[in-house]
Amino acid sequence: MASTLYDYCRVPMDAILKKDGDKRCKLLLGIGILVLLIIVILGVPLIIFTIKANSEACRDGLRAVMECRNVTHLLQQELTEAQKGFQDVEAQAATCNHTVMALMASLDAEKAQGQKKVEELEGEITTLNHKLQDASAEVERLRRENQVLSVRIADTKYYPSSQDSSSAAAPQLLFVLLGLSALPQ
Helix, strand or coil, X not given: CCCCCCCCCCCCHHHHHHHHHHHHHHHHHHHHHHHXXXXXXXXXXXXXXHHHHCCHHHHHHHHHHHHHHHHHHHHHHHHXXXXXXXXXXXXXXXXXXXXXXXXHHHXXXXXXXXXXXXHHHHHHHHHHHHHHXXXXXXHHHHHHHHHXXXXXXXXXXXXXXXXXXXCCHHHHHHHHXXXXXXXXX
């Protein structure tokens, strides 16, 4: 036959309920005492904290913290403005540096062009000096020839020669040579 797992209570129900009721009362009393103890343990520090939080020193500290936050905020704004100003100045400095570099390059180009022009003019002056020296030498040579011809003409006046066929050309030549002798030395 099959086994049954029925346990019959050998104690009357009233005794069980009474016994369980005592246990429940004790349990509820223990839980109540524990809750009261937790409330006291947590309540005392909460009360102490509330008293300290509302104290004058705490209020002064809170005011100091708020002032510090305001000052910090103002300083951050000033720092932001200063950084923006610094960036603007840096941009202006970069522009100025670029302009200076461009002007220096332009100045160098102008110097090079001026130096080239000076060299050209010096070469032209040298050429003109050579031409002047050549012209001076030519003038000197013509002066000597003029003197020689003047002497010949003078000799011809005093000593006329019948062989001179160019006696008609002699006065014209004399005027040319006299004109050359009038040139400054």
